[in-house]
Amino acid sequence: MRKFHPLNVARLENETADSVRVALQVPDDIAHEFEFLPGQHLPVQTTLDGKIVRRTYSISSVPGQMPLEIGVRVQPGGKFSEFVANELKVGDALEVMPPFGQFHASVAADNQKTYLAFAAGSGITPILSIVRSTLENEAESHFLLFYGNRRQRTTMFIDDLYALKNRFAERLQLYFLFSQEEQEFPIFSGRIDQEKVAELYTAFCVGLEPDEAFICGPDTMIEGVRSALSDLGMPDDALHAERFGAAKKKGMPPAVVASGDEHDCAVTVIMDGHKRTFGMVAGDNIVDGAAAQGIELPFSCKGGVCATCRTHVRDGEVRMDTNYGLEPWEVEKGYVLACQSHPLGSTLTLDYDKT
Numbered sequence: 001m002r003k004f005h006p007l008n009v010a011r012l013e014n015e016t017a018d019s020v021r022v023a024l025q026v027p028d029d030i031a032h033e034f035e036f037l038p039g040q041h042l043p044v045q046t047t048l049d050g051k052i053v054r055r056t057y058s059i060s061s062v063p064g065q066m067p068l069e070i071g072v073r074v075q076p077g078g079k080f081s082e083f084v085a086n087e088l089k090v091g092d093a094l095e096v097m098p099p100f101g102q103f104h105a106s107v108a109a110d111n112q113k114t115y116l117a118f119a120a121g122s123g124i125t126p127i128l129s130i131v132r133s134t135l136e137n138e139a140e141s142h143f144l145l146f147y148g149n150r151r152q153r154t155t156m157f158i159d160d161l162y163a164l165k166n167r168f169a170e171r172l173q174l175y176f177l178f179s180q181e182e183q184e185f186p187i188f189s190g191r192i193d194q195e196k197v198a199e200l201y202t203a204f205c206v207g208l209e210p211d212e213a214f215i216c217g218p219d220t221m222i223e224g225v226r227s228a229l230s231d232l233g234m235p236d237d238a239l240h241a242e243r244f245g246a247a248k249k250k251g252m253p254p255a256v257v258a259s260g261d262e263h264d265c266a267v268t269v270i271m272d273g274h275k276r277t278f279g280m281v282a283g284d285n286i287v288d289g290a291a292a293q294g295i296e297l298p299f300s301c302k303g304g305v306c307a308t309c310r311t312h313v314r315d316g317e318v319r320m321d322t323n324y325g326l327e328p329w330e331v332e333k334g335y336v337l338a339c340q341s342h343p344l345g346s347t348l349t350l351d352y353d354k355t
């Protein structure tokens with residue numbers, strides 16, 4: 001199982017007025033644990049006022065680049081992000097779990113593909129890594145990146161993107177959209193939604209036959225982009241999406257105790273080759289049920305998004321409230337998000353060692 005490691009802050013830079021770029025030094029002896037694919041993310045935690053505060057951030061740097069970089073958008077009232085903006089210093093240590101996640105590019109030198117990317121706000125963080133890794137390693141591939149923000153001054157990684165455009169002028173098409181600043185061409189004004197994607201596709205992508213699309217932003221943006229690209233003929237398995245935030249789908253029932261959830265369940269977890277069994281009420285999710293018995297299982301967002309809590313059901317059944325973090329094939333193979341899962345029977349065995 002992945003564990004948290006202390007990583008020292010090597011560099012801190014204000015990216016925009018409301019975002020910070022944090023560079024983390026990975027010691028040589030654990031560098032292999034922090035190898036990653038472009039697009040993946042990692043949980044980061046620290047202790048504030050005696051409590052552990054944990055968040056998940058995408059990596060903006062590319063594989064092999066050290067120190068490893070993340071981008072943190074500072075949310076007003078956000079405990080962790082305000083700590084990063086106001087208190088964290090170079091040389092301090094943050095607890096960081098090795099990278100993971102199914103949202104990533106599979107870069108291969110002999111690929112000759114046309115890729116699309118749609119990013120909104122801090123959703124650019126994994127996309128930057130994907131675009132840069134692809135262009136640096138696939139000499140025959142092309143990328144079209146559409147990046148939406150409210151205003152230019154809050155646009156993260158804008159200098160990195162212009163530098164990439166200069167390096168790969170022939171193979172990167174870069175388009176910025178702003179929702180709160182009037183643009184000379186109306187197509188670049190407004191949010192990235194279903195209608196806008198159809199308009200952008202007609203203007204810039206017709207005849208290109210894109211192979212894959214990477215989408216990162218809030219829930220509604222992702223659904224709009226997916227619908228538009230599906231309508232335009234891109235197959236579902238060519239669309240890769242990563243959500244930030246944990247908005248619930250319209251019509252999704254709230255995570256309440258369902259009928260029959262009051263029963264007790266004996267849950268066995270297999271982790272690092274060891275077995276532990278604890279009792280819980282099935283109305284709780286498994287992460288909270290374990291915590292109530294003093295057992296800490298991995299988690300970060302607790303919103304069904306980051307998949308830090310991913311585990312495999314070896315025996316028994318669960319009901320999952322929300323799933324934004326697992327691919328359909330993972331669910332079919334019996335993987336679940338423990339933070340969203342409730343036991344359905346009286347016994348359940350979860351295997352955290354199965355990858």
Ligand code: FES
Pocket residue numbers: 298299300301302303304305306307308309310325337338339340
């Ligand atoms: S902790 Fe993030 S999906 Fe469960």
